[in-house]
Amino acid sequence: MRGxxxxxxxxxxxxxxAGQWLLPAYHHANLxxxxxxxxxxxxxNIAFGYTGLLSLGHALFFAAGLYGASxxxxxxGLPPGAALAAGTAAGGLAAAAVGxxxxxxxxxxxxxxxxxxxxxxxxxxxxLGPWTxxxxxxxxxxxxxxxxxxxxxxxxxxxxxxxxLFAAGLLACxxxxxxxxxxxxxxxxxxxxxxxxxxxxPFRVKxxxxxxxxxxxxxxxxxxxxxxxxxxxxxxSVQYSILPLLWVLVGGAGTVAGPFxxxxxxxxxxxxxxxxxxxxxxxxGLALLVLVLFAPRGILGTLREKGVxxxx
Amino acid sequence: MAAxxxxxxxxxVCHFGGLRAVDGVDIDLAPDEVHALIxxxxxxxxxxxxxxxxxxxxxxxxxxxxxxxxxRLPAHRRVRQGIAYTFQITQIFARLxxxxxxxxxxxxxxxxxxxxxxxxxxxxxxxxxxxxxxRAGEVAGTLSxxxxxxxxxxxxxxxxxxxxxxxxxxQGLAAAEIAAFKRLVAGLPxxxxxxxxxHNMEVVMELAQRITVLNFGQVLASGPPAAIRADAAVQAxxxxx
Numbered sequence: 001m002r003g004x005x006x007x008x009x010x011x012x013x014x015x016x017x018a019g020q021w022l023l024p025a026y027h028h029a030n031l032x033x034x035x036x037x038x039x040x041x042x043x044x045n046i047a048f049g050y051t052g053l054l055s056l057g058h059a060l061f062f063a064a065g066l067y068g069a070s071x072x073x074x075x076x077g078l079p080p081g082a083a084l085a086a087g088t089a090a091g092g093l094a095a096a097a098v099g100x101x102x103x104x105x106x107x108x109x110x111x112x113x114x115x116x117x118x119x120x121x122x123x124x125x126x127x128l129g130p131w132t133x134x135x136x137x138x139x140x141x142x143x144x145x146x147x148x149x150x151x152x153x154x155x156x157x158x159x160x161x162x163x164x165l166f167a168a169g170l171l172a173c174x175x176x177x178x179x180x181x182x183x184x185x186x187x188x189x190x191x192x193x194x195x196x197x198x199x200x201x202p203f204r205v206k207x208x209x210x211x212x213x214x215x216x217x218x219x220x221x222x223x224x225x226x227x228x229x230x231x232x233x234x235x236x237s238v239q240y241s242i243l244p245l246l247w248v249l250v251g252g253a254g255t256v257a258g259p260f261x262x263x264x265x266x267x268x269x270x271x272x273x274x275x276x277x278x279x280x281x282x283x284x285g286l287a288l289l290v291l292v293l294f295a296p297r298g299i300l301g302t303l304r305e306k307g308v309x310x311x312x
Numbered sequence: 313m314a315a316x317x318x319x320x321x322x323x324x325v326c327h328f329g330g331l332r333a334v335d336g337v338d339i340d341l342a343p344d345e346v347h348a349l350i351x352x353x354x355x356x357x358x359x360x361x362x363x364x365x366x367x368x369x370x371x372x373x374x375x376x377x378x379x380x381x382x383x384r385l386p387a388h389r390r391v392r393q394g395i396a397y398t399f400q401i402t403q404i405f406a407r408l409x410x411x412x413x414x415x416x417x418x419x420x421x422x423x424x425x426x427x428x429x430x431x432x433x434x435x436x437x438x439x440x441x442x443x444x445x446x447r448a449g450e451v452a453g454t455l456s457x458x459x460x461x462x463x464x465x466x467x468x469x470x471x472x473x474x475x476x477x478x479x480x481x482x483q484g485l486a487a488a489e490i491a492a493f494k495r496l497v498a499g500l501p502x503x504x505x506x507x508x509x510x511h512n513m514e515v516v517m518e519l520a521q522r523i524t525v526l527n528f529g530q531v532l533a534s535g536p537p538a539a540i541r542a543d544a545a546v547q548a549x550x551x552x553x
Contacts, residue, residue, distance in 0.1 A: 180419050187405060187416050194403040197365070198467065199391035199420045 005256065005312030009174050012257055013167050020159050029155050034260075034267050035166040036223050037247070041259030042169050043216020044244035049253035050177055051209040052189030054107075056241045057098060057114030060121040061214035063236035064094035065221025067125070067132065070231040073144035080147045084222045091218015092211050094121075099210040103203055106192075115241065122236045137232025145229055158227045165223055166260075169216055174256050174312055176212070185209050186254075217244075250291060252298030256312040261299055318343040318505050319395075319475055324363050324373035326356075333359040335529035336373075341475065344502035348516040349509045351526035352550055357509045358400060360526065361477050364507070365397040366390040378474070391420075394474035398464045398481065400509075406453030413452050413463060414438055417470035438470040442496060458489045465496070469504075476500065477507045482515055494519060517541070525550060 019031055040062060047053040068090030072083040102113040126134045145152040152158050176182050184205055187195040192202050225231045243266075244259070251262025266284070273283035295302035304311045319341040326334040334356045341347050349357050362368040364375060366387035374383045382390055391397075405413050414435040418425065425431045439445045442462045447455065452463060461481065468476050478497075482490050490512070497519055500506055510516050516523060516537070523540045525532040527549045533540055540546055 180415075183412060183416060183419070186408065186412075190405045190407055191403060194399070194405065194467075195416070196388050197367070197391060197397050197399070197403075198417050198471065199388050200416075201386075201388045 005174055005178065005310075008310060008312060009170060009256060012260070013163070013170065016163055016166075020156075020163070025155070028159060030267065030271070032155060032159050032162045032227065034264050035162040036220055036227065037243075037267075038260040038263040039166045039169045039223070040217050040220035041244045041247040041251075041263050042166075042173050042256075043213045043220070045248045045253060045255075045259045046173060046176065046185075046216065047209050047213035048245065049248055049255070049258070050182065050189060051185040051206060053206060053210060053213075054111050054245075055102075055114040055210070055213075056111045056238070056245070057102070057116075057118035058213070058217050058244055059236050059238060059240035060098065060114075060118040061091040061095045061217035062221040062224075062240055063121060063125065064090040064214075065218030065223075066225045066231045066235055067138075067221075068218065069222035069225045070138050070140060071131075073140055073226070074138065080145060080152060080226050083144070084219070084226060087222020087225065088215055088219040091221060092215035095214020095217070096207065096211040098214075099207045103206050103210070115238065118236070118241055119238065122233060122238070125233045125236050132231075132233065135233045137230055137234075140225065140229040140231070142229075145226055152227050153229060162223065162227065165219060169219070170256065170260070177256065177312075181208075189254075246288075249298055250288070252301030252304070255298070255300040255304060258298055258300040265299070316343055317341070318378060319364065320376045321364065322374050324360065324375070325371045326359055326363055326368055327371060332356075332529045334363060337526070337529070337531055339524055339531070339534075341505050341507060342522075343474065343505050345521045346497060346501060346506040346508060346519045348520035348523045349507060349526065350511070350513075350516060350523060350550065351532070355526040356529040357526055358479055359529075361397070361479060361507065361509060365395055365477055367397070391471060391473075395477065396468035396471045396473035396475070397477045398468045398479060400479035400483070402457075402460045402464050404452045404460055404463050404467070406451075408452055409448070410439070410444065410450050410452050410455070410463060411435055411448040413467060414448070414470055417467045421471040435470070438466055441469060442466040443492065458485050461485060461489075462493075465493075469500075473504055475505045475507060479509045480511065481508070482510065482512050490515065 023031060044058055047055055065087035069083040069087030072078040072086035073080065078086065098114060098117045102110055102117065105113050125132045132138065150157045184200055188202055188205050196202055247262035247266055248259050250265055251260065252258030269284055269287055270280055273280040277283065297305055300311055317340050321337065321339045324334050324337045337360055351357055359368060363370050366385060370383060374381060377393055377395065382393060415431055418431060418434045418438060425434045436445060439448060442465060444459060444462055444466060447459065455463065465481060482493055485493065494515060497506055520537060522535065523537055524534040525540060525546050532549055533543045533546050
């Protein structure tokens with residue numbers, strides 16, 4: 001929560017930067033996707049890991065970024081940079097709007113209310129077929145994916161871009177959780193009533209955390225649409241609310257780099273499992289079971305507990 | 313008694329269903345006094361301080377702090393106006409360090425230190441006042457019970473309040489810890505007024521300049537310790553005379 005932390009984060013980013021030249025094509029392409037999704041998970045961690053808000057509705061914020069960027073690019077004809085900004089803002093606004101209503105509840109009720117909002121959003125995307133083309137989705141034309149002469153469908157271009165976005169998100173997260181505001185967020189997670197009697201308004205703190213978290217989700221969704229050229233309803237389904245929760249739990253809730261570790265591990269676990277069997281989820285489930293039994297605080301969370309104190 | 317009034321509550325009412333927990337209570341606090349609130353279990357003491365701190369909404373009546381009506385202010389805004397509240401059951405951030413606990417109180421309190429060194433200084437000073445200066449690095453939940461109670465009080469003090477409400481602060485403390493607590497509280501006025509719920513009569517008689525006795529949600533008597541001790545109705549209801 002304070003001191004240090006910059007060095008390990010810089011180290012991780014350095015390793016990822018070296019990946020641009022060192023990784024074989026297959027893993028190079030995978031890492032692009034992982035970094036974009038890890039940006040999403042890093043934002044989820046701000047709400048869940050640090051502030052204690054267990055949301056099951058983040059797919060809505062991810063989708064807001066996804067469609068915000070897609071519509072900005074296709075309907076409004078904006079360049080990718082502006083589309084990315086539009087998607088990011090859409091994610092933050094969606095989270096703030098949901099938060100104003102959902103934060104009247106807490107705990108299980110908050111989970112259910114956020115889930116309902118996300119499901120409503122998903123159904124709306126399906127219902128608005130003429131614009132969203134439902135499950136089939138929008139395919140972004142190549143023209144919408146050309147950033148200052150570079151082609152965003154090219155891995156050599158989108159890897160450094162994904163890294164830049166992820167790095168910005170990760171460093172911002174590190175700065176936030178080490179700040180005084182970050183300390184107040186953790187206070188809400190640990191003991192809301194005590195925090196209130198120290199003069200902090202729980203509603204405002206949680207709303208801010210959720211909006212920041214949604215901004216991350218929006219940025220990740222927008223980057224996903226622009227880099228992979230596709231926005232479909234399946235990316236707004238409940239699965240995309242559960243996945244960031246899972247990544248954060250695997251990597252370590254309330255650790256800065258945990259969401260990335262969880263996302264990386266789950267991605268390759270599924271990748272590896274599907275090379276062995278068609279019952280992929282069975283293997284993934286078993287691996288999660290082992291993790292819950294032996295590292296209940298996630299990988300980085302358990303390491304930190306066992307004495308690797310320098311982990312941020 | 314001081315001429316000025318810090319807090320002035322009139323006709324406070326809070327009923328839980330048919331239970332009249334607080335039933336038309338008036339109370340005045342001077343800015344430089346230690347005021348004790350006593351009464352049998354279920355008399356409405358905790359509910360009354362809950363109303364004053366804003367944790368419970370008053371169904372009727374008014375509360376003024378320094379002349380300003382705060383009846384409708386939510387609890388966290390009353391903290392910013394200078395009312396600090398410590399819980400009867402210890403409420404600290406058990407998984408955070410003592411430093412982080414205190415920093416949360418200090419960084420939001422009246423002092424608002426600018427940079428990190430100023431924050432550290434302020435926290436160290438606040439911990440020093442309660443004798444926990446050498447514990448800053450420890451995880452709060454691992455402290456002894458007595459030290460956790462002290463930390464709870466230190467959190468309230470770090471807010472630099474005009475009024476500190478203490479709900480049964482000496483409960484479960486050892487004799488030496490109670491002596492230290494009495495020294496601490498006696499040194500708070502005139503900067504901070506204290507409203508104290510306490511069952512330990514020795515502590516009450518020694519610390520309080522005024523005592524209010526509650527019974528069945530109503531004020532049975534209010535006055536200086538000697539008068540309360542002599543009051544026949546109080547003896548019948550509470551002191552067991």
